[in-house]
Amino acid sequence: MEDRDIIICRCEEVTKADVLQAIADGCHTVASIKRATRAGMGACQGRTCGRLIQQILMSQGIQTPETIQADKPRFPTVPCGVDTLGRDDDAE
Numbered sequence: 001m002e003d004r005d006i007i008i009c010r011c012e013e014v015t016k017a018d019v020l021q022a023i024a025d026g027c028h029t030v031a032s033i034k035r036a037t038r039a040g041m042g043a044c045q046g047r048t049c050g051r052l053i054q055q056i057l058m059s060q061g062i063q064t065p066e067t068i069q070a071d072k073p074r075f076p077t078v079p080c081g082v083d084t085l086g087r088d089d090d091a092e
Helices: 016-024 030-037 050-059 082-086
Strands: 007-009
Touching: 007 016, 007 050, 016 030, 016 050, 030 050
Parallel strands: none
Antiparallel strands: none
C-alpha cells in the first residue's frame, strides 16, 4: 500500500491522495477540505480524521501550529417523516 492510499477518513473513505488533491486544488483549511472531499462529514463528525487533516496541512507547509484551526463540529441530524412535523401531540 502506498502512502497516498492510506484512509484518512474511515467514515467517508477519503484517502490521503484525496486530501492532497484538494490541497492542490486550493483548499487550505480543514473546513475547505471537508467541503471538497466529505472528510469529517461521516458518523464521527471529524473526531477521527480532523487531526490527521491538520497534520497533512502542516506537513505540506500550508498551515502552522499557530494558524491551524479545527473545523467546528456539527451535530448529526436525524431524518423524520412529514407526518411527525405536522402531528399535534397535545390535541388529545
